[in-house]
Amino acid sequence: MPITTTQQQHAIMRRLFNGRVAASVVFILLALGLVIMRLYWLQITDHAHYTTLSTENRLRLxxxxxxxxxxxxxxxxxxxxxxxxxxxxxxxxxxxxxxxxxxxxxxxxxxxxxxxxxxxxxxxxxxxxxxxxxxxxxxxxxxxxxxxxxxxxxxxxxxxxxxxxxxxxxxxxxxxxxxxxxxxxxxxxxxxxxxxxxxxxxxxxxxxxxxxxxxxxxxxxxxxxxxxxxxxxxxxxxxxxxxxxxxxHFDIELQRIAMDGLGEHSGAVVAIDIKSGGILVLASKPGFDANLFVDGISFKDYDALRENPETPLYNRTIHGRYPPGSTIKPFLALAGLERGNVTANQTIWCPGHYNIKGSRRKFRDWKKSGHGTTNLYKAIEQSCDVYFYNLAYSMGIDNMHDYLSQFRFGQKTGADMPNETGAVLPSIEWKKKRYNKAWLPGDTVNAGIGQGYVLVSPLQLAYATAVLAGDGKLLPPRLASHIDDISTALADSDIPRIEKKNPLHWEQVIQGMSQVVEAPRGTAKRIRSKSYRIAGKTGTAQVVSMKQNENYDAEKLAKEKHDHALFVAFAPTDDPQIAVAVIVEHGGHGGSTAAPIARQIMDAFLLEESVETEQQVSSEEITEKEKTEEENAQQESDSAESGERRNDE
Structure with a gap:
C-alpha cells in the first residue's frame, strides 16, 4: 500500500528528533567529561597547590x-x-x-x-x-x-x-x-x-x-x-x-647643673671622664621637649620650634662650629715645644702688637702697653696674643694643622652620636680647595689665637682637653658604657696614643694652664678651689669683625653681636679625672661667664659637699687687702679675654 504524505512527514520529524536527542546526549557526555577531567585536575593532579592556597587564606602569620x-x-x-x-x-x-x-x-x-x-x-x-x-x-x-x-x-x-x-x-x-x-x-x-x-x-x-x-x-x-x-x-x-x-656614662644631675649654669644664655657644655672617655655632660641650650615628637608633633608646635631664633632643635655640642679663641693656645704651645720652635723658658718681648716682617700691618695684643718679657708659662697664664702670633708664624699653618689634628681638631672625635661635625682645621690646601685662594701670612697669625678660619665643636674642645690631661691617650668619647650587661670599653692595648717627643713638654703646658687658675694674674683665678687644683684656659670667640683702629665696646653692640665666652679645664691637675669645655654664646668673658659653670660641674663630680658651700667658705677667708688685689687682677684678666680678637686685614 503506498505511503501517504502524512506518514512521510512523521518519519522525517522522528529522524530529526532522534538526531537532536543524540546530539544533545553527545554534548552532555562531552561536557560531563570535561567537568570530570577538571575535577580530576583540581582534586588529584593539582591537589597540593590548592590545599596550600586554602591554608594560607585560613592561617596567617x-x-x-x-x-x-x-x-x-x-x-x-x-x-x-x-x-x-x-x-x-x-x-x-x-x-x-x-x-x-x-x-x-x-x-x-x-x-x-x-x-x-x-x-x-x-x-x-x-x-x-x-x-x-x-x-x-x-x-x-x-x-x-x-x-x-x-x-x-x-x-x-x-x-x-x-x-x-x-x-x-x-x-x-x-x-x-x-x-x-x-x-x-x-x-x-x-x-x-x-x-x-x-x-x-x-x-x-x-x-x-x-x-x-x-x-x-x-x-x-x-x-x-x-x-x-x-x-x-x-x-x-x-x-x-x-x-x-x-x-x-652620662650623669643627669651634672647635666642639670650645666643647663642651669647657662642661665638665659644659649650655649653648650661638654664634660668627659678622663679615665674612661665617658661623656658625663652633653648640654645644648636651648633644648626642647622630645615627647612632642613621639606620636607626631603638631604643625603649630613644630613651626614654633623651627622659627625660634634661638634654634632649640640645633645640637650645639656636636654640630656647633665656633672659633676656639684662646682656648687653642695650650695646644699650639705644645706643638711649638714638641717641634722645637720654642722652649718653655725662652722669652720674647711683647710691646702690645705684632708685625709680620716686611709688613706695616699691626696685629694687636689685648694689652695695649704689652706684656714685656714673656715666656711660655706667662703667655698661657695671661693669654699673651703677641707670643702666639709669633709662635704661629714661626711654625707655619701646615705644621700647626699636622700637629693639632692629632687631638682630633678638624675631624670627628668618634663619639657615639649621629652626624657629628668635623669642624675646620685649616691648611694651605684646604683654603685652596674651599675658596680657590692662596693662604696669606695674616691667616696664620690669626689662627695662632684661634680666630680666622679655625672652627671647633664643643665636643672637640672637651675631647682635646681630655687627651691633653690623659697623657695623650686617644680614648674615643662614648655616651654608652654598657649595652645590656656588656661593657663598651676598649682594651688598653687597643687605645692609640699621641707619640710624645718629650713628656716634659706636656708637663710645662699643663703648668701654664694651672697658672691660668692658680696664679694671681691668671684669667680664671676667680674659680680657684681649696679642695683641688684646676688647669684651664679662657677664650673669647668674636662674632663681629673689628677694623684696624677700632676698639670693641660691648655696651654699644646688640646682644647678638657680643663675643662668645669659652673655657676649657681639667681637674685635679695631679690626677686628672674630668675635662670640661664651656661655650656661652654672647657671654663676653670666659673667666667670668664660662669658667664658673665648669667649676660647678667639677665640684659636683669631685666633691661631696655642694658648690655653694665651698665658694662661701673661700669668699669668707679673703681679707680686704686680698679682695682689692683680686679685683684689680680680675679687671686685667677680663681685659685680656675681651682683647682676644681677630685682626682683620
Whole structure:
C-alpha cells in the first residue's frame, strides 16, 4: 500500500528528533567529561597547590612587635622608658562611615586636625581589619567619657600600648634624642620584615645611633582567621626579643647643673671622664621637649620650634662650629715645644702688637702697653696674643694643622652620636680647595689665637682637653658604657696614643694652664678651689669683625653681636679625672661667664659637699687687702679675654 504524505512527514520529524536527542546526549557526555577531567585536575593532579592556597587564606602569620630597650644614666636613672598608654583605636572594617564616626567621636573627646591627618596616613599602611589609633594618651577623664558612650561607636575601642617617654624632656633631648613614626623615606631603606608590626624608629641622638640594639627582634603569631579576616584562634606563638637596655656614662644631675649654669644664655657644655672617655655632660641650650615628637608633633608646635631664633632643635655640642679663641693656645704651645720652635723658658718681648716682617700691618695684643718679657708659662697664664702670633708664624699653618689634628681638631672625635661635625682645621690646601685662594701670612697669625678660619665643636674642645690631661691617650668619647650587661670599653692595648717627643713638654703646658687658675694674674683665678687644683684656659670667640683702629665696646653692640665666652679645664691637675669645655654664646668673658659653670660641674663630680658651700667658705677667708688685689687682677684678666680678637686685614 503506498505511503501517504502524512506518514512521510512523521518519519522525517522522528529522524530529526532522534538526531537532536543524540546530539544533545553527545554534548552532555562531552561536557560531563570535561567537568570530570577538571575535577580530576583540581582534586588529584593539582591537589597540593590548592590545599596550600586554602591554608594560607585560613592561617596567617602576624608580627608581634618587641618592647624597645630603655636608656639610663650612670646612676641607673631612666632617661628613656616605655610607659603604658591608653589609646583610642578604630577598626576600619567595622565602621560604615569613618568621617561621620570621627566627627561624633570628637564631640566626646578632643580630636585635633593633626590627629585626623595622622589617622589618615596610618590607615593607608594598615590592613583593613587592623586597628588604627585616632587618639593617643587618653587621660582618666577622657577614658570615662568614652566608656559611658562606648555603645554608640561600633568598631571603636580603647587599648593599652607601650609609649616612649622621656621624663627629663629638655634636659636630655639632644642626648637621648627621640623616636617617631616611620615615614615613607625610611620605609624604603629599612628591612621591612624586621619592622613588621612596628610603627616607630629612632630619629635623633642615641635613639638613632643605637637603633639596631634598642629595637629588638619581631616575634611571630600563627593564627586562624575566618572569611572576614578576623582572628578565630591562636595556633602558635614565637615571642619577640625585646630591645637591649643601654646604660650611659652620662650623669643627669651634672647635666642639670650645666643647663642651669647657662642661665638665659644659649650655649653648650661638654664634660668627659678622663679615665674612661665617658661623656658625663652633653648640654645644648636651648633644648626642647622630645615627647612632642613621639606620636607626631603638631604643625603649630613644630613651626614654633623651627622659627625660634634661638634654634632649640640645633645640637650645639656636636654640630656647633665656633672659633676656639684662646682656648687653642695650650695646644699650639705644645706643638711649638714638641717641634722645637720654642722652649718653655725662652722669652720674647711683647710691646702690645705684632708685625709680620716686611709688613706695616699691626696685629694687636689685648694689652695695649704689652706684656714685656714673656715666656711660655706667662703667655698661657695671661693669654699673651703677641707670643702666639709669633709662635704661629714661626711654625707655619701646615705644621700647626699636622700637629693639632692629632687631638682630633678638624675631624670627628668618634663619639657615639649621629652626624657629628668635623669642624675646620685649616691648611694651605684646604683654603685652596674651599675658596680657590692662596693662604696669606695674616691667616696664620690669626689662627695662632684661634680666630680666622679655625672652627671647633664643643665636643672637640672637651675631647682635646681630655687627651691633653690623659697623657695623650686617644680614648674615643662614648655616651654608652654598657649595652645590656656588656661593657663598651676598649682594651688598653687597643687605645692609640699621641707619640710624645718629650713628656716634659706636656708637663710645662699643663703648668701654664694651672697658672691660668692658680696664679694671681691668671684669667680664671676667680674659680680657684681649696679642695683641688684646676688647669684651664679662657677664650673669647668674636662674632663681629673689628677694623684696624677700632676698639670693641660691648655696651654699644646688640646682644647678638657680643663675643662668645669659652673655657676649657681639667681637674685635679695631679690626677686628672674630668675635662670640661664651656661655650656661652654672647657671654663676653670666659673667666667670668664660662669658667664658673665648669667649676660647678667639677665640684659636683669631685666633691661631696655642694658648690655653694665651698665658694662661701673661700669668699669668707679673703681679707680686704686680698679682695682689692683680686679685683684689680680680675679687671686685667677680663681685659685680656675681651682683647682676644681677630685682626682683620
Amino acid at each position: 602576624l608580627p608581634r612587635p618587641p618592647a624597645r630597650g630603655e636608656i639610663a644614666d650612670r646612676n641607673g636613672i631612666l632617661l628613656a622608658e616605655n610607659i603604658p598608654s591608653i589609646d583610642l583605636f578604630i577598626f576600619p572594617d567595622k565602621v560604615k562611615n569613618l568621617e561621620e564616626t570621627t566627627e561624633q567621636l570628637s564631640q566626646v573627646i578632643p580630636i585635633s586636625d593633626d590627629d585626623r591627618s595622622r589617622f589618615d596616613k596610618l590607615k593607608k599602611r594598615h590592613r583593613r581589619f587592623e586597628r588604627v589609633p585616632i587618639r593617643t594618651g587618653l587621660n582618666q577623664q577622657e577614658m570615662a567619657k568614652f566608656a559611658v558612650k562606648r555603645h554608640r561607636f561600633q568598631g571603636v575601642d580603647m587599648g593599652i600600648t607601650l609609649r616612649r617617654f622621656y621624663p627629663y624632656g629638655e634636659l636630655t633631648a639632644h642626648v637621648v634624642g627621640y623616636i617617631g613614626r616611620i615615614n615613607e623615606r625610611e620605609l624604603e631603606s629599612i628591612d621591612q620584615a624586621a619592622y613588621s608590626g612596628t610603627s616607630h624608629i629612632g630619629k635623633t641622638g642615641l635613639e638613632r645611633y643605637y637603633e639596631d640594639q634598642l629595637h629588638g627582634e619581631v616575634g611571630i603569631q600563627k593564627v586562624e582567621m575566618d572569611a572576614t579576616s578576623h582572628i578565630m584562634r591562636v595556633i602558635e606563638t614565637q615571642p619577640p626579643v625585646n630591645g637591649k637596655d643601654i646604660k650611659l
